[in-house]
Amino acid sequence: MVQKYQSPVRVYKHPFELIMAAYERRFPTCPLIPMFVDSDTVNEFKSEDGAIHVIERRCKLDIDAPRLLKKKNSLNSRERTLHIEAHNETFSNRVIITEHCCYTVHPENEDWTCFEQSASLDIKSFFGFESTVEKIAMKQYTSNIKKGKEIIEYYLRQLEEEGITFVPRWTPPSIAPSSETSSLCKKQAASLALVVPDAAQAEGLGSEALGSPSGPPEPGAGTPDDKLDADYIKRYLGDLTPLQESCLIRLRQWLQETHKGKIPKDEHILRFLRARDFNIDKAREIMCQSLTWRKQHQVDYILETWSPPQVLQDYYAGGWHHHDKDGRPLYVLRLGQMDTKGLVRALGEEALLRYVLSINEEGLRRCEENTKVFGRPISSWTCLVDLEGLNMRHLWRPGVKALLRIIEVVEANYPETLGRLLILRAPRVFPVLWTLVSPFIDDNTRRKFLIYAGNDYQGPGGLLDYIDKEIIPDFLSGECMCEVPEGGLVPKSLYRTAEELENEDLRLWTETIYQSASVFKGAPHEILIQIVDASSVITWDFDVCKGDIVFNIYHSKRSPQPPKKDSLGAHSITSPGGNNVQLIDRVWQLGRDYSMVESPLICKEGESVQGSHVTRWPGFYILQWRFHSMPACAATNLPRVDDVLASLQVSSHKCKVMYYTEVIGSEDFRGSMTSLESSHSGFSQLSAATTSSSQSQSSSMISRWRFC
Numbered sequence: 001m002v003q004k005y006q007s008p009v010r011v012y013k014h015p016f017e018l019i020m021a022a023y024e025r026r027f028p029t030c031p032l033i034p035m036f037v038d039s040d041t042v043n044e045f046k047s048e049d050g051a052i053h054v055i056e057r058r059c060k061l062d063i064d065a066p067r068l069l070k071k072k073n074s075l076n077s078r079e080r081t082l083h084i085e086a087h088n089e090t091f092s093n094r095v096i097i098t099e100h101c102c103y104t105v106h107p108e109n110e111d112w113t114c115f116e117q118s119a120s121l122d123i124k125s126f127f128g129f130e131s132t133v134e135k136i137a138m139k140q141y142t143s144n145i146k147k148g149k150e151i152i153e154y155y156l157r158q159l160e161e162e163g164i165t166f167v168p169r170w171t172p173p174s175i176a177p178s179s180e181t182s183s184l185c186k187k188q189a190a191s192l193a194l195v196v197p198d199a200a201q202a203e204g205l206g207s208e209a210l211g212s213p214s215g216p217p218e219p220g221a222g223t224p225d226d227k228l229d230a231d232y233i234k235r236y237l238g239d240l241t242p243l244q245e246s247c248l249i250r251l252r253q254w255l256q257e258t259h260k261g262k263i264p265k266d267e268h269i270l271r272f273l274r275a276r277d278f279n280i281d282k283a284r285e286i287m288c289q290s291l292t293w294r295k296q297h298q299v300d301y302i303l304e305t306w307s308p309p310q311v312l313q314d315y316y317a318g319g320w321h322h323h324d325k326d327g328r329p330l331y332v333l334r335l336g337q338m339d340t341k342g343l344v345r346a347l348g349e350e351a352l353l354r355y356v357l358s359i360n361e362e363g364l365r366r367c368e369e370n371t372k373v374f375g376r377p378i379s380s381w382t383c384l385v386d387l388e389g390l391n392m393r394h395l396w397r398p399g400v401k402a403l404l405r406i407i408e409v410v411e412a413n414y415p416e417t418l419g420r421l422l423i424l425r426a427p428r429v430f431p432v433l434w435t436l437v438s439p440f441i442d443d444n445t446r447r448k449f450l451i452y453a454g455n456d457y458q459g460p461g462g463l464l465d466y467i468d469k470e471i472i473p474d475f476l477s478g479e480c481m482c483e484v485p486e487g488g489l490v491p492k493s494l495y496r497t498a499e500e501l502e503n504e505d506l507r508l509w510t511e512t513i514y515q516s517a518s519v520f521k522g523a524p525h526e527i528l529i530q531i532v533d534a535s536s537v538i539t540w541d542f543d544v545c546k547g548d549i550v551f552n553i554y555h556s557k558r559s560p561q562p563p564k565k566d567s568l569g570a571h572s573i574t575s576p577g578g579n580n581v582q583l584i585d586r587v588w589q590l591g592r593d594y595s596m597v598e599s600p601l602i603c604k605e606g607e608s609v610q611g612s613h614v615t616r617w618p619g620f621y622i623l624q625w626r627f628h629s630m631p632a633c634a635a636t637n638l639p640r641v642d643d644v645l646a647s648l649q650v651s652s653h654k655c656k657v658m659y660y661t662e663v664i665g666s667e668d669f670r671g672s673m674t675s676l677e678s679s680h681s682g683f684s685q686l687s688a689a690t691t692s693s694s695q696s697q698s699s700s701m702i703s704r705w706r707f708c
Contacts (some may be wrong), residue, residue, distance in 0.1 A: 003151050003319035004118070004120045004121075005118065005119045005121075006117075006118045006478035007116065007117040007118065009114055009115070009116050010114070010115040010116075010117075010149060010251060011106060011112055011113070011114055011115075012112065012113045012115065012152065013111075013112050014111075014112070014113060014156060015110075015112075015113065015167070016103065016105050016113045017080075017168065017169055018156070018159070018164075018165070018166070018167050018631060019113045019156075019166070019172075020075070020082065020103075020169050021164070022152050022155035022156045022158075022159060024151070025154070025158065025159070026151075029073045029546070030151075031291065033151070037087065037630070038059070039057045039058065039059045039060065040057065040058045040109075041055060041056070041057055041452065042056045042057060042058055042070070043055070043056040044056070048557070049172055049173055050077070050170065050173070051076065051077045051078040051170055051172075052075070052076055052077075052078075053074075053075040054073070054075070055073050056070070056071070056072045056073075056466045057070070057071050057072075057073075057229075058071075058089070058241075059071060059695075060072050061253055061601075062117060064410065067391060067531075068087050069086055069087070069088050069089065069146075070086070070087055071084060071085065071086040072084070072085045072086075075307075077169075077170035078170060080104070080105045080169070081102065081104050081105075082098075082099070082101075082102070082103040083100070083101070083102050084101040084102075084265075085099070085100055086096075086098070086099045086100075086101075087099070087487060088448070092181070093412040095121070095122070096121070096122040097118065097119065097121055098503070099117070099119040099303055100117070100118050100119075101114055101115070101116070102115070102116045102117075102204060102691040109282055114381050124361075128469060128610070129339065130577065136530065147211075148168070149686075156681070160247075161374075166636050175404065186647070191304070209435050211337065218358075223338060228240075228245055228248070228249065233245070234288065235371075235375070235376070235377065236266070236267065236371060236377050236567060237266060237267065237270060237377055238377040238379070243275070243278070244278055245274055245358060246355065246412045247280055248266060248269060248270055248279045249278060249279055250275060250368055251269055251272075251273065251283060251284060251287075252266065254271055254284065254600045255269070255287075259288075259645075262300060264287075264291070265429065265562050267367075267377070267379050268364075269287070270379070271379065271414075271415050271417060272286060272287040272414040272415055272416075274415070274416045274417035275416050275444065280319065283324070286412065286415070290413045290414070293412075293413060294413070295515060297357075299357060299361065299413075302358050303355060303356070303358060303361050303362060303365070304363055304507055305633075306354060308351075308355050308358065308360065310349060311343070311346050311490060311494055312347065312351070312352075312355050313337060313485070314342070314378070314485065315332035315338070315340040315343060315482060315485065315487055315488060315489075315490050316338065316343065316355065316485065316487070317328070317333065317335070317337045317485050317486060317487030317523050318320060318331065318332065318333040318334065318338075318359070318484060318485075319331070319332060319482075319483060319484040320332075320362070320366065321384075321471070321480075321483075321484060322369060322471040322480070323382075324382040324420070324466050324467050324535075325465075325466055325467060325468060325502055326378075326382075326419070326466075327370050327373075327374040327376070327378050328367075328368060328378055328380055328381045328382045328420070329366035329370060329378075329381040329382070330372070330381065330382050330383075330384060330385045330471075331359065331381060331382070331384070331612065332383075332384045332386070332484045332488070333383065333384070333385045333404045333484075334386045334388075334475070334484060335385055335386065335387055335390060335394070336386060336387045336388045336389030336390040336425070336489035337386075337388070337389050337396075337397070337486040337488070338397040339484060339487065339488065339490045340394055340396065340495075341394075341396045341398075341399055341405075341471075342489060342490025342491075342492075342495070343401055343490055344396075344398055344399050345490070345495040346487050346490050346494040346495050347496075348496065348497060349398075349401075349405065352406065352506065353402075353405065353406055356406050356409075357409070357410075358408065358419065359415045360410060362373055363381045363417060364414075364417065366381065367379055367380065367381060367417075375500060378417075378593065378615050379416070379417070380416065380417050380418055380419030381417065381418065381419060382419050382420045382421075382422065382466065382467075382570070383385055383418060383420070383421045383422070383556075384422045384424065384467075384473075385422065385424065386424050386425060386475070386476065386520040386560070387422045387423060387424065387425050387426050387427060387430060388424075388425040388427075390426075390427050390430060390433070391427070391429055392429055392431065392610065393608075393610065394429075395429070395432060395436075395460040396541075400433075400436055400437075403437060404436070404437060405439060405481060406687065407440045407441060407632045408440055411440065411441065411442055413446070415442070415471075416444070416654060418445055418448060419448065420448050420450065420466065421445075421448055421449045421450065421611070422450050422452070422457070422463065422466065423449060423450065423451040423452065424452050424457045424463075424476065425452070425453070425454065425455075425457070426451050426452065426453045427453075429564055430451075457476070458477065463476070465466045466529070481494075481527050499632075507641055508669070512646065515658065515659060515660070516545075516581045516656065516657070516658045517579050517580060517581075517657050517658075517659065518579065518654055518655070518656055518657070519547070519549055519580065519625050519626060519627050519655040519656070519657060520627060520654055520655075521627040521629070522627060523582060523627075524578055524580060524582065524624050524626030524627065525579070525580050525582075525624070525625045525626075525657070526581055526582055526583040526584060526622050526623065526625075527581070527583075527622070527661065528559070528560065528583055528620060528621075528622055529620070529621045529622075529661065529663060530559070530619075530620055530621075531615045531617075531618050531619060531620070531621055531663070532618055533618065533665070534615060534616060534617055534618055535614060535615065535616075536614075536615050536664070536665060537612050537613070537614050537615070537625075537663065537664045537665070538553075538612065538613045538621060538661065538662075538663055539610075539611070539612045539663075539664060540610065540623065540659060540661045540662075541608075541609070541610045541660050542608070542625075542657050542658060542660070542661070542663075543607075543608045543609075543657065543658045543660065544604065544608075544609070544610055544655070544656075544657055545605075545656040545657060546602045546607050546655055546656040547628070547654065547655030547656065548602065548603065548604050548605055548628040548629065548655065549625045549629070549655050549657060550600050550601065550602055550603070550626050550627075550628045551600070551602075551603055551604050551609065551621075551622070551623075552596060552598065552600050552601075552623055552624040552626070553596070553597050553598040553613055553622070553623055554584070554594045554595065554596055554598045554621065555594065555615075555617065555619055555622075556593060556594035556595075556618070556619060556620045556621075556622065558619075559620050560584060560585060560588075560620070560622070561583075561585060562581040582620055584622060584624075594622070597613065597616075597621070598613060600605040600639075601621065602628055603628075605655075625655075625659075627656050628655075657676075
């Protein structure tokens with residue numbers, strides 16, 4: 001699916017030539033667009049008369065993705081038009097962004113300029129998150145596009161301050177300009193750059209918000225009585241300019257006059273003002289929304305009235321741990337050791353959200369305590385996130401969906417509460433997660449992130465710059481015993497069924513990309529995957545919910561016949577527990593009609609299996625889950641006692657699996673995930689009871705976990 005955006009026509013009440021001059025002020029660098037770090041001219045063409053100027057650039061952006069753009073600008077001074085075409089080069093195998101901008105003369109007023117802009121976004125493959133990424137990107141794009149006008153107006157004001165209010169139109173060389181025009185051209189030539197502007201950047205192409213050049217509107221000065229005690233400011237609020245102090249007083253007075261309910265403390269009002277650069281109108285808007293939200297959900301009483309479920313206390317690998325060098329409360333989160341999928345399956349999204357809210361409320365309380373202890377204002381805390389063990393399993397789609405919602409709620413209601421975020425031991429899979437969540441994080445918050453890969457946190461500029469040596473947790477080679485839970489796998493016995501989640505309006509699990517299937521004795525479940533390009537990668541992730549199964553992968557040069565209805569006889573194709581489809585015809589012979597490309601993998605009830613297979617040939621691949629019959633004892637023909645007991649646990653010889661598969665290009669797979677090896681070596685170490693198995697040829701990787 002391709003997302004498209006068409007902006008309404010924007011009108012500048014300035015001549016075309018003056019608009020072009022404003023754009024030219026952006027080069028070679030623009031302080032208003034810090035993400036634009038460099039550009040190289042690839043091709044350039046100028047007509048002999050100087051009317052046509054085409055320049056093609058490759059631009060480097062300091063953003064998350066896509067960070068390398070190629071743009072073509074075509075200026076026609078004779079027709080007074082500028083066309084800009086742009087597309088991304090980085091990540092083009094996964095994401096295609098195209099944009100077209102056009103500047104033309106207003107049809108009814110030749111001294112005005114019109115601007116039109118359109119863009120399209122096509123997510124080819126993004127690990128099952130294509131729809132989410134499209135919505136994120138287009139939401140970010142539409143918000144950024146509005147700020148391009150501010151940049152143009154900034155440079156127009158700059159030209160006006162320098163006395164440049166007119167730029168002559170292009171004239172053919174054969175026509176000599178008048179003496180007055182020639183004099184004016186010479187006077188202003190020094191202030192005009194010769195490079196055609198890169199309009200797409202100025203108009204907002206990219207994934208980062210552009211800062212407003214003019215800044216927030218300044219509120220009116222407060223009255224002489226609108227003053228706070230200087231000692232109070234220094235002790236509880238920190239350094240404030242007279243303007244900031246006035247904003248705080250005015251917003252507090254407005255709340256006292258209009259808000260029915262608990263009035264937030266000055267420290268909290270100040271957080272909302274800082275989040276909106278002391279723009280009173282914007283701060284008031286988001287604060288009113290937050291106060292309404294707090295009242296509806298009784299957030300003010302969450303610490304006194306709500307106790308987290310035991311599963312959170314046992315398996316949520318996070319907790320408070322002393323303070324950093326600035327006196328901020330320190331929260332430690334061992335995300336890599338946490339079974340996010342298990343927590344969502346056991347609790348649902350709402351319970352996780354409420355727990356995170358209680359953590360934030362506790363953080364506010366600790367900030368107040370530390371303000372009293374250290375004798376200076378402390379309004380935020382530091383968060384240390386350890387990603388050791390993070391792998392593709394943590395990118396489980398419902399878990400990411402829950403994470404995105406939590407980020408949105410926290411960003412909206414707890415602004416400027418995070419003083420610093422230290423991300424340690426970031427693995428290779430981290431950029432994928434970061435690309436998904438970073439658009440939801442405020443720009444001011446993102447500037448507080450410090451990311452360390454491997455053991456870099458132990459070197460210069462690492463943990464010791466922010467945390468005293470005596471309180472560095474023991475799991476980070478420190479001296480302090482950390483009482484934060486170690487996380488681990490959530491037992492499947494604690495999982496809630498889809499019906500339970502649905503009854504409580506928690507439909508997260510039922511809306512996932514996973515499918516369920518029933519496997520019967522003599523009736524395996526099979527799915528067909530057609531491969532056009534050799535060296536593609538088939539990936540899978542499935543849970544064995546009931547019984548024991550054998551997982552196989554086959555290849556055939558010809559497509560199987562579509563399954564026939566009622567082919568199972570007594571076992572109908574559709575059952576309450578899931579579907580059952582058989583594709584391999586009974587007359588097919590293994591080795592003649594189809595071949596096995598992986599060794600059979602026996603999977604026990606309760607196991608979660610992830611793996612991949614790099615295809616060698618195009619054609620049709622069949623993934624099969626079949627019933628696993630327990631072998632009889634070798635010494636006798638009688639079944640063993642264990643076999644009988646096991647068979648009794650599988651009613652009607654029925655198994656159940658929930659699975660998800662995806663085909664990824666080989667270059668994309670290796671370039672983005674570097675195979676699923678991280679899953680095999682990371683998360684499987686969470687529990688001593690975890691069993692790992694790798695049964696593969698050189699072209700595949702399989703990893704699995706057993707839930708106790």
